Structures are given as C-alpha cells and as structure tokens.
Amino acid sequence: MRSLTWALCCVALLLPPYARAQERVEQRLQRFHFSDPAYLQQPQALQFSVGSYWRDKEGEGNFTLPLELQFGASERLEFDGEVELAFPQASSGSVRPVDRAEVGATLGLLDDGARGVALAAGVGFVGSRDPLDDSFDPGAAPHVIAYAQRGKLLANLQLSIDLIARNDALDAAPEAALGLALDLGTVKPVFEAQYTNDDAPAGTFALGLRFQPVESLELGAAVPLEVSEGDAHLGVVGQVIWELGGS
Numbered sequence: 739m740r741s742l743t744w745a746l747c748c749v750a751l752l753l754p755p756y757a758r759a760q761e762r763v764e765q766r767l768q769r770f771h772f773s774d775p776a777y778l779q780q781p782q783a784l785q786f787s788v789g790s791y792w793r794d795k796e797g798e799g800n801f802t803l804p805l806e807l808q809f810g811a812s813e814r815l816e817f818d819g820e821v822e823l824a825f826p827q828a829s830s831g832s833v834r835p836v837d838r839a840e841v842g843a844t845l846g847l848l849d850d851g852a853r854g855v856a857l858a859a860g861v862g863f864v865g866s867r868d869p870l871d872d873s874f875d876p877g878a879a880p881h882v883i884a885y886a887q888r889g890k891l892l893a894n895l896q897l898s899i900d901l902i903a904r905n906d907a908l909d910a911a912p913e914a915a916l917g918l919a920l921d922l923g924t925v926k927p928v929f930e931a932q933y934t935n936d937d938a939p940a941g942t943f944a945l946g947l948r949f950q951p952v953e954s955l956e957l958g959a960a961v962p963l964e965v966s967e968g969d970a971h972l973g974v975v976g977q978v979i980w981e982l983g984g985s
Contacts (some may be wrong), residue, residue, distance in 0.1 A: 749800075761852060763777045767926060769954075770915070771930055771944060771977060772896075772930050773932075774894075775883070775919070776856040777856040777885060778814070778846045779784075779808050779810030779816050781810045781984070783809070784809050785809075787807075787973065787978070788978050789804055789805075789976060791962075805821045806820040807820075816843065820838075820839065822837045823835050838865070839865045840864045841863055842863060845858060847857050853957075854886060855885065856884070856885040858882070860880070863878060864876065864879045864902065865877075866902045875888075875904050876902070877903055877909075879898055879899050880901075881898035882897060883897075884896075891918065892917075893917070894913070894915075895917075899912045912933075912935050913933065913934045926950075928947065928948055930942075932944075938967050939967075942962050943963050944960040946959055947960075956978075957978055957979075958977040961973070962975055
C-alpha cells in the first residue's frame with residue numbers, strides 16, 4: 739500500500755515542469771454521480787458532498803447515503819474522505835449503518851487547459867462491511883481518472899478496484915464508470931454508465947441533470963437503471979455539493 743502511494747508521488751514529481759505549471763482545465767462540472775472528475779480541487783479549497791441513492795430491490799426499498807469531503811492540499815495533491823451509510827431492506831435483518839468508509843489521496847498527473855484534458859491517480863485506505871457476517875474488513879482502493887472537454891461535451895472515465903481482506907482471503911471488486919455531460923451553462927444533462935463486480939456483475943445506466951445556480955453550489959438528480967443477473971432495478975439519485983475557499 740505504501741509502495742503504491744510512493745510510486746504515484748514519484749510519477750507526479752517526474753512529470754515535466756510545463757505539465758504542472760500550465761493553465762488548468764476549466765472546472766465546468768463539480769461531480770458526476772458515479773465518478774469524480776479528474777481535475778483536482780484548487781489549493782485550500784474544501785468541497786463537501788451529500789448524496790442519496792434509493793433503489794427498489796425485490797419489492798423493498800434500499801437506501802444509501804454517501805458523504806464526501808475533498809481538500810486541495812496543493813496544485814497536484816488532493817485529500818479525499820468518504821463515508822457511505824446504508825439502510826438495507828427491512829427483511830434482511832442486518833443493522834449496518836456504515837457500509838463503506840475510505841480516506842486517501844489523489845495526485846494530478848496531467849491538467850492541460852489548452853487541450854481540455856486531465857488525468858489523475860490515487861489510492862485510499864478502505865473499510866468495507868461484509869454482507870454475510872456484518873464484519874468490517876480493511877483494504878485498499880487504487881483508482882485512475884481521465885477527463886476530456888470537447889466544445890460543450892464533457893467526458894469522464896474512472897477505473898478503480900476495492901481490494902478487501904476478508905476471511906484470510908483478498909476480495910477484488912473492480913469498478914468502471916463513464917460520465918458524459920452536455921454543458922449548457924447553468925444546466926447540464928448527464929448520461930452515466932457504471933460496471934461493478936462485487937457480489938455479482940452489475941451494470942447501471944443513468945440519465946439526469948446537474949444544476950449550478952452559483953459557482954460554489956451544485957445540485958444533481960438522476961434516474962438510474964441497475965441490471966444484475968437478469969433482474970432490473972430502478973432508482974433515484976440526488977446530490978448536493980458545496981465548495982468553500984480556494985486560492
């Protein structure tokens with residue numbers, strides 16, 4: 739885990755000086771629902787996000803509440819923290835308010851405003867709840883994010899994997915998320931697709947809108963359709979983001 743963090747730091751330090759000093763990508767979108775844009779927070783900027791995700795599974799509601807903090811430590815380093823509160827089906831008999839928690843750092847490898855391209859990589863320390871025995875198991879979550887702007891089209895791709903130590907074994911849960919947005923100013927239509935493979939492979943497809951009434955506030959809502967093992971589940975996603983400070 740430490741070796742991976744040091745490797746990412748070395749990569750960022752070895753980048754040519756012009757790659758770190760050039761004009762940054764314009765941050766037209768603060769967040770997608772299922773991925774985070776590759777550009778980092780401005781130095782000394784704090785972003786707080788609270789979301790909600792309701793899904794209808796097997797005739798009962800399943801509600802998740804993700805809370806997230808991001809802090810820009812420098813031009814190329816961001817600290818991240820996230821807690822996911824879960825309120826599962828009543829029939830499951832499980833009491834597990836904290837479903838997943840993560841704290842880590844993300845390094846900006848490229849932020850080229852002239853080309854409209856950003857690239858970042860990071861790793862987090864993770865605690866994840868085992869749905870079988872309710873244990874809270876430790877692990878790591880490396881991720882890579884790429885972002886591109888082409889006119890009014892915004893695209894973001896995030897690849898990550900949860901490596902969790904469960905019962906003397908290492909469970910790997912890969913995840914990929916693609917977000918596309920159309921920048922119409924204050925309102926941005928969004929399409930997202932996500933693949934996860936935790937307990938079973940699942941694909942999620944979502945259509946939504948993001949609304950930014952002022953520079954420091956963004957609101958988002960979407961309707962995701964989750965498909966897993968031949969079953970389809972409809973849901974509703976909401977999100978509120980505040981941004982404070984920045985140099």
